[in-house]
Amino acid sequence: MKNFSNRYIFLYVSGLVLLIAVTLTLVSLGLKPRREANVEREKMRQILKAAGYESNKDEVPNLSALEFQELAPEHYSIRCADGSLGEVVRVQGKGLWGPIWGYVALSSDRTTIKGVAFSHKSETPGLGAKITDDTFAKQFAGKKLYDADGLFVSVRVTPKGKEGQLSKENRVDAISGATITSRGVDKMLYDGLKEK
Amino acid sequence: MSLKKYLGPLSSDNPILVQTLGVCSALAVTAQLKPALVMALSVTVVCAFSNLIISLIRNTIPPRIRIIVQLLIVSFWVILVDQVLQAYVYEISKLLSVFVGLIITNCIIMGRLEAFALSHKPWPSFMDGLMNGLGYGLVLIVVAFFRELLGSGTLWNIPVVPHAWYEAGYLNNGLMILPPMALILVGTIIWIKNSKTRRAK
Amino acid sequence: MREIVDIFVRSVFIDNMVFAYFLGMCSYLAVSKNVKTAAGLGFAVCFVLAVTVPINYLIDKYLLQPGALSWLGRGFANVDLSYLSLVVFIAVIAGIVQLLEMVMERHLPALYAALGIFLPLIAVNCAILGGSLFMQERNFPTVIHSFSYAIGSGIGWLLAIVAFAAIRERLKYSKIPEPLQGNGIAYIITGLLGMGFMAFLGI
Numbered sequence: 385m386k387n388f389s390n391r392y393i394f395l396y397v398s399g400l401v402l403l404i405a406v407t408l409t410l411v412s413l414g415l416k417p418r419r420e421a422n423v424e425r426e427k428m429r430q431i432l433k434a435a436g437y438e439s440n441k442d443e444v445p446n447l448s449a450l451e452f453q454e455l456a457p458e459h460y461s462i463r464c465a466d467g468s469l470g471e472v473v474r475v476q477g478k479g480l481w482g483p484i485w486g487y488v489a490l491s492s493d494r495t496t497i498k499g500v501a502f503s504h505k506s507e508t509p510g511l512g513a514k515i516t517d518d519t520f521a522k523q524f525a526g527k528k529l530y531d532a533d534g535l536f537v538s539v540r541v542t543p544k545g546k547e548g549q550l551s552k553e554n555r556v557d558a559i560s561g562a563t564i565t566s567r568g569v570d571k572m573l574y575d576g577l578k579e580k
Numbered sequence: 581m582s583l584k585k586y587l588g589p590l591s592s593d594n595p596i597l598v599q600t601l602g603v604c605s606a607l608a609v610t611a612q613l614k615p616a617l618v619m620a621l622s623v624t625v626v627c628a629f630s631n632l633i634i635s636l637i638r639n640t641i642p643p644r645i646r647i648i649v650q651l652l653i654v655s656f657w658v659i660l661v662d663q664v665l666q667a668y669v670y671e672i673s674k675l676l677s678v679f680v681g682l683i684i685t686n687c688i689i690m691g692r693l694e695a696f697a698l699s700h701k702p703w704p705s706f707m708d709g710l711m712n713g714l715g716y717g718l719v720l721i722v723v724a725f726f727r728e729l730l731g732s733g734t735l736w737n738i739p740v741v742p743h744a745w746y747e748a749g750y751l752n753n754g755l756m757i758l759p760p761m762a763l764i765l766v767g768t769i770i771w772i773k774n775s776k777t778r779r780a781k
Numbered sequence: 782m783r784e785i786v787d788i789f790v791r792s793v794f795i796d797n798m799v800f801a802y803f804l805g806m807c808s809y810l811a812v813s814k815n816v817k818t819a820a821g822l823g824f825a826v827c828f829v830l831a832v833t834v835p836i837n838y839l840i841d842k843y844l845l846q847p848g849a850l851s852w853l854g855r856g857f858a859n860v861d862l863s864y865l866s867l868v869v870f871i872a873v874i875a876g877i878v879q880l881l882e883m884v885m886e887r888h889l890p891a892l893y894a895a896l897g898i899f900l901p902l903i904a905v906n907c908a909i910l911g912g913s914l915f916m917q918e919r920n921f922p923t924v925i926h927s928f929s930y931a932i933g934s935g936i937g938w939l940l941a942i943v944a945f946a947a948i949r950e951r952l953k954y955s956k957i958p959e960p961l962q963g964n965g966i967a968y969i970i971t972g973l974l975g976m977g978f979m980a981f982l983g984i
Contacts (some may be wrong), residue, residue, distance in 0.1 A: 422666070
């Protein structure tokens with residue numbers, strides 16, 4: 385086995401690190417536009433899903449035909465799948481492990497939810513991650529944000545059997561076993577839809 | 581140099597089943613076939629090319645810092661793969677999340693670097709890495725196949741269990757999606773494989 | 782405060798490194814033949830996690846994240862170095878393990894005698910890098926959260942390996958079908974243990 389001087393070892397590692405860092409930076413910069421386009425496309429798909437359109441991975445829908453308009457940052461107007469004009473707003477909050485967010489499609493008078501599409505970064509698979517499932521999201525369609533007296537109550541996410549005073553139109557079932565994520569969705573909707 | 585020499589890792593010398601290496605991170609991505617396949621390919625690429633590079637520079641690496649050099653080379657390939665996944669198969673890269681990064685500490689890769697690449701010529705090292713990666717991927721895919729089929733009734737996200745079965749009372753086995761079943765499946769595969777090899781003897 | 786305790790409990794029982802994410806399986810299977818060595822490795826993992834995760838947290842927060850360099854001045858606010866985080870994390874881990882080994886050898890010979898042999902194994906243990914990567918993904922608000930997560934994960938790992946080693950010691954005396962002996966039964970037991978741990982989901 386050869387002997388290597390400390391100087392050689394030091395130079396060797398520095399050279400290697402430099403080479404790796406430079407190559408990776410180049411690759412990262414080169415692929416950046418593609419990555420950003422992906423993120424953008426993902427966002428559009430979520431908005432469309434909230435508005436009730438079946439997601440189709442390859443097809444980019446014709447946005448002008450849907451009268452898609454950005455009213456304010458993260459606040460859009462779009463013709464929904466049921467034919468009426470609606471608004472889509474972004475909501476964000478905290479799940480158990482990290483950020484959760486989603487898009488909520490509202491009727492044009494902002495009282496009824498038409499559909500939702502949630503996303504999360506790192507919820508537990510099979511539990512909290514279920515907020516992205518259709519079975520959870522479909523519950524929201526047609527729910528009302530105001531109670532019979534016209535007060536804002538949002539759509540609450542509560543465990544089955546713990547409905548309290550809430551009427552059927554103001555609540556959905558939480559995901560069993562994922563209390564904190566469900567609570568996160570609950571709070572996210574309340575905070576996000578309150579002033580809208 | 582025959583190809584046969586390199587085929588060991590695919591069956592009789594499989595890294596997961598026989599050497600118990602590299603179970604670490606990747607079983608967590610076997611709930612569905614698609615991410616498992618991408619994971620298998622990523623590991624194969626990283627393993628083959630890290631082996632190649634280490635073998636090319638094996639005579640210049642000071643032995644005292646060889647672990648660090650190996651880690652650097654492996655993490656270089658892993659980041660490269662991660663970036664490419666994020667750019668071209670964004671959906672799946674989201675599913676794999678941190679597990680792509682964990683390829684770095686996948687013991688198969690470090691194990692092959694230590695045991696093979698440091699003492700062999702580039703081409704055999706490349707083949708060795710490739711075959712070990714594939715042998716590893718094979719197990720991932722088999723496990724993912726059963727987990728997705730029994731757990732969600734789909735394969736490659738396409739429903740394969742006929743609708744009539746569900747009406748007749750068939751239910752997906754939710755347990756299959758949960759992590760412990762992956763381990764039990766691997767245990768069962770080892771069992772089947774061992775009883776086969778024993779019979780062959 | 783409640784959040785911190787919550788993270789701790791969750792990472793010990795529910796998002797257990799071994800049972801939920803299969804992290805550190807290699808050493809878990811290799812060093813679980815008897816309870817004493819298993820506990821030794823478990824403590825070493827705990828220790829290294831508790832040191833490396835907070836350090837990597839700070840590095841991530843002030844050097845790597847998008848916008849993390851803004852303390853250097855306006856011009857740096859858009860720099861995103863997060864693609865380098867893997868290399869940096871693994872280098873930090875390898876470096877710290879080396880450092881710990883040297884410090885322990887000189888100042889804490891008793892501890893070194895107990896944990897020393899495990900330290901080199903740990904640099905390539907997926908649980909350690911996994912700890913840092915999950916920490917990065919989960920975006921903990923403060924360094925204390927990340928510390929609580931690190932300790933919790935470490936204890937979870939320790940618990941898993943000790944429980945497994947204890948079962949394995951008993952296993953020597955039981956009759957297992959020959960093809961299932963060794964690794965086969967080890968995987969299946971881990972799976973069953975994992976199912977047991979899933980009972981904690983309700984907490």
